[in-house]
Structures are given as C-alpha cells and as structure tokens.
Amino acid sequence: MKSIIQSSSPNRREFLQKGTQALAAGLFGTSLAAEPTVVMPKSETLVHQLYGSFDEAQKTALCFDWKDPRRLKVDNNWHITPQKLRDVLKADQQDLVREIFDGLHSEEYKKEVWRQFDQDNKSDGGFASSSIALFGAPGSGQFEFVLTGRHCTRRCDGDSEAGTAFGGPIFYGHAAKGFYEKQDHEGNAYWFQAKRANEVFKALDGKQRELALLGDSRDETGNKTVKLTGKKTGLEGIPMTELSADQKGLVRQVIGDLLAPFRKEDVQESLKHIETAGFDHLHMAFYKNQDVGNDGLWDVWQIEGPSMIWYFRGDPHVHCWAHIKERA
Numbered sequence: 001m002k003s004i005i006q007s008s009s010p011n012r013r014e015f016l017q018k019g020t021q022a023l024a025a026g027l028f029g030t031s032l033a034a035e036p037t038v039v040m041p042k043s044e045t046l047v048h049q050l051y052g053s054f055d056e057a058q059k060t061a062l063c064f065d066w067k068d069p070r071r072l073k074v075d076n077n078w079h080i081t082p083q084k085l086r087d088v089l090k091a092d093q094q095d096l097v098r099e100i101f102d103g104l105h106s107e108e109y110k111k112e113v114w115r116q117f118d119q120d121n122k123s124d125g126g127f128a129s130s131s132i133a134l135f136g137a138p139g140s141g142q143f144e145f146v147l148t149g150r151h152c153t154r155r156c157d158g159d160s161e162a163g164t165a166f167g168g169p170i171f172y173g174h175a176a177k178g179f180y181e182k183q184d185h186e187g188n189a190y191w192f193q194a195k196r197a198n199e200v201f202k203a204l205d206g207k208q209r210e211l212a213l214l215g216d217s218r219d220e221t222g223n224k225t226v227k228l229t230g231k232k233t234g235l236e237g238i239p240m241t242e243l244s245a246d247q248k249g250l251v252r253q254v255i256g257d258l259l260a261p262f263r264k265e266d267v268q269e270s271l272k273h274i275e276t277a278g279f280d281h282l283h284m285a286f287y288k289n290q291d292v293g294n295d296g297l298w299d300v301w302q303i304e305g306p307s308m309i310w311y312f313r314g315d316p317h318v319h320c321w322a323h324i325k326e327r328a
Contacts, residue, residue, distance in 0.1 A: 041265055043103035044158040047145045048138040050096045061088050066136040071144055072161075073153075074169040075222045076319050079131040080148045086128035097132060101147055104154055109261035116174040116189040120151045136160065144168070151175070151319075163326035165270040169226045172261075175317035183293025190318050196257045197301050197312065200250045201286055204238070208247075211238040217287040217300045217313065225321045226309050230328035232278065235304050237285025251284060254303065258310050258322070273326045277307045290315040 054062065061083050064070065070080055085094050105113045121129050130149035136142040144157040144167055151174060155167035176187035185191040204212055214236060218225060229235070240248055255274070259267045274282070282305040286298040292315050299314030307328040311321040 041103070041158070041263070043100045043145075043156045043263075044138075046096055046100045046103065047134070047143070047156055047158075050093060050100070050145075051134060051138045051143075053093055053096070058088060058093075062132060063134045063137075066142055066144075068135055070133060071135040071146065072168045073223060074171050074226065074321070074323075075148075075153065076171055076173060076220060077150045078148055078153075080133045080146050081131045084125075084129050084131050086125065094128060097130075097147065098127060100145065100156060101127075101154060104156060104263055104266070105261055106263060106267075112189040113172075113261055116172075116176075117149075117152060120173075120175060121149055124150070159269075163273070165273055165324035166262075166266050166322070169223065169321070169323040171319070171321055173317065173319040178317075180316045181292065181314075181318070183295050183297065183299075185292075185299075185314060185318065188318050190261075190312075190320060191314070193254070193257045193320075194297075194299060194301065194312055194314050194318075197254050197284075197286075198297050200247065200254060200284060201298060203247050203250055208238055208242060211242060212284060213286050213288055213298075215287065215289045217285075217290060217302070218311065220313065220319065220321070225311060226323035228307050228309065228323060228325060228328035229304075230306050232281040232306050235283040236302070237283040237304070240280045240282050240284075248279075251282070251303070254284075255310075258303075258320075270324045273324050274305065274308055276326050277305050281305050282308075292316070 051063075062081060073080070081088075085097060089097065102110060102114075118126055121127065130147055130152065132145065132147050135144045135146070142160045144155060144160055147154045151172060153169070153171040155170060157167035159167075161167045172190065174189045175181065176185065176189070181188065185194075201209065201212060233239070240251065243251065255271075259270055282303055284303050285301060287300040288298065290300040290313075291297075292299045300312065302309065302311040304310075307326065308324040309321065310324075313319040313321075
C-alpha cells in the first residue's frame, strides 16, 4: 500500500477526503509533507517561560534529570509529584500551566477537553489539583514537561524524545455521568471516537468479524498497557490487509477522530510514524465481553501496529491509552 501522508499519494487524498470533518476542515493546517517549522510551538515556549519563573524551592520540587523514570510513566489517575499545582505554584504560574495544556489541543476540541478535565477533577479542586514535572532543562535541547491528574497524562517536549509522538505515552478519559456509564455514554467527551470505530465493525462481513471480535481485552497496568511489540503480524484483531479500500478508509476516519482533540504538530507526527511503520501492519480488535448494555455497540476496542497502540476502554467509563513511535 502507498503512503497515506506523502503529498503525491492518492491514498493521502483519500484520507483527507474521507477523514473526519475536523481533519478536512483544517486540523492539519499545512501539508503533512511540509518541512517542519523552525518556530517553537506555543506550549513549548510557555514551558520555557514557566521554567524561568521558578524559584529554587520550586525547581527542587518540580525539576528532575532527563533520565528519571517518571518522565515516561503513564497511568489513568496519578500525580507525577506529590505537590499539586495549588500547593507549589503561584497564581500566574498556574495560569501558564493552563495555557500550556490548552495549547496541546485543537481549537475544535479543546472546549470538550476542558469540560472533561474540569468535571473529572471537580471534587478535588479542578485544574489546580493536577501536578506537573519538568525533566531536563528548557533551552538545553532536551526537556519534557508532563502534566498528570485524574484521566490525564499529557506531555510537551519540543520533539526532545526522538521518534515519539506526544513525547511518550499519553492517557485521556472521562466519567461523564458517574463511574458506571450507561450504554449511550451520555455526555462523554470522547464517546464519538467509539461510535466511529463501530462504523468499521458494521462494515465488516461475517468472516472479517470473526477475526475482529475477541473475548477479553488487555488489562490496564500502567506502562504495560501501551507496551509496543514491534510485531507486524499476529497482533490482536483483523489486519488491514484483510480489509477493502473502503473499509480501510473507515479505519482512517477512526484514526482521524482519535487524533482530532490534539494540536496539529502532534497529529502530523503521529501520522508520520504510523506510515513509517506501515498502515497495512495495523490491526483492529473489538472485545465482546465488555459490552455495556449488551447492545452490540462495542465499548472496548483498539488499533495496534508494530510501534503504536491506541486502546479505547469504554467500560465502566472511558479510558484511552495511546503510544505512537517511529519504531518500537
């Protein structure tokens, strides 16, 4: 299969034509094949500004060596440092952190991202209950900012972590109407992604569904959840080689929806790494044993390739784990 991102590729044109409205309406902004800009993205610039505002006590509490193992940790509900924003940062510094987080998301979806974050962390004081850490030193060519909290692990690294989208594994999720969501997941900020994924399943024939529909999904065990195998074959679910061109187009729409909440730079890097590893090496799996409401609309599913995993777990509420690299 030809590239899905090369500017002359018909499959790239198909991807843009068949992709989600968010992508087609300008999520990419510039050609995917364009040379990377030399202007530092807004969030990275603000990380530099935040670091420059730290006093010695704040640096001791929040700044660590690049090789610290916490830098690439991911989980569904955790704090990378024991100090929460409200405990260690001044009001103007907290505002900078809000701007950094805001800038990591697309204009179209950031309002929903904030709704999810504020709702899920309301009982603990909202955004000020999250925690941050800085690894390496901004300006040195090697740094990473990490923000964590309930249903959140986000990163900002200025491509310091080479060959890795988002700077490492990320997590997002939402419990919109309580811990145990009903089958329609009313009010969930990310349920649209599962609805799109189920369009793929509906388009499969009987033999294809046998390959795609499995019993139990993977466990949620921190970084092990998004461990990359490097395998091109033998992954869970149906390989893209078993799909028609139209069905592959639907999978591209799913990928578009998964990436839609995030900023253009991270979208472009993610697509580039997916293509480098090979779109046809991707597998897509659905899990019947976690069907909320037993309605045949699969709440738990994933897309996995040699150097990527995007695991959507909609039972009992939405948890999403993502990890994309150029190579495992």
